[in-house]
Amino acid sequence: MGSTVDLVFRKELPLRGFDDEMRAVVARNLEGRGVNLHPRTNLTQLTKTDDGIKVLTDHGEELIADVVLFATGGAPNSKRLNLEVVGVELDNAGAIKVDDYSRTNIPSIWAVGDVTNRINLTPVALMEASCFAKTVFGGQSCEPDYNDVPFAVFSIPPLSVVGLSEEEAIEQANGDVLVFTSSFNPMKNTISGRQEKTVMKIVVDAATDKVLGASMCGPDAPEIIQGIAVALKCGATKAQFDSTVGIHPSAAEEFVTMQSVTRRVTGTAKPKTNL
Structure with missing residues (x-):
């Protein structure tokens, strides 16, 4: 689209957690398409100026950007559910604790999806919901299987x-x-x-x-x-x-x-x- 893009990340390669060889391929392709990569770099300061947002890095670099997007990950959105009122247990990240069948410590309360912080993907949430329905309403004991879940970037x-x-x-x-x-x-x-x-x-x-x-x-x-x-x-x-x-x-x-x-x-x- 004609925009200059700078990608800043903390490790040597982007996409931590994926296969290292494939991460290198993605990095090479990004550079080949004109993205400026800044490995092993953190942002230290953002300042709004007349020219845009001035970005300083821990390597002393200065960038001027129209938009800065932080990919900071996600956290389970459980704070407004008032779960403590009924005694549902949460972990340190705020995720609802569940057993292998998605049941909480309160037998009548179940939880599926990102709020349980297992594998946070929409198709995985659908699998968990399907297993819940089979277990609770279908008379089948169904445990979600997290082996060989495909991912895409x-x-x-x-x-x-x-x-x-x-x-x-x-x-x-x-x-x-x-x-x-x-x-x-x-x-x-x-x-x-x-x-x-x-x-x-x-x-x-x-x-x-x-x-x-x-x-x-x-x-x-x-x-x-x-x-x-x-x-x-x-x-x-x-x-x-x-x-x-x-x-x-x-x-x-x-x-x-x-x-x-x-x-x-x-x-x-x-x-x-x-x-």
Whole structure:
């Protein structure tokens, strides 16, 4: 849109908590699209001036901005519910404490969604609500399953992931972890001439061949990862991925044609990241 954008973040890479390799891809794409990145940086002062908002950083940088947006995260919005009147327990963040079935310490009161501060996504809240309805009104004991929940970051191009990141897989592994990666220029970029690679990754338990996680940064990543999430939910192995026929030409077929191991990491390595 022709605006100058500066992105300031505290770590070496944006999107803390996501796979480090994919975070680097997102950062590279942002820079390629003209976003100015300021890693390992905090804002120390904001001053309204005639020219706009003067922004000072802890590195001594001075920026002039029309708008400053702080992505400070969220907190459970429970203060106005007067829950203390009936004795519903909250944690230190103000989240309503619930058991595995979303029941509070008061048997007649249940809670689902962001106010419980579990996985704060709309589809997860819908899953929790569905399980609540089945348990309370349907006569089925239904516990929400938080394994292999897919996520997406709608950057340009988007990032989408499901299952464990490479770092999480290595941290949790009892044995070796196999990492398969692929990087290519998507077909739509060939026409436009944009030098922006699609990157895909599959993380596999070497002992069981089970796919532990998958991630993608590129056009249509959330649409593709939604389907991959079904496979992970069913406990798919890498051999089953490999035996699946791809749709050609498509980006999605790359997930079933990654045959060569990019790297094998021993579970004993247990690297810690501070990115």
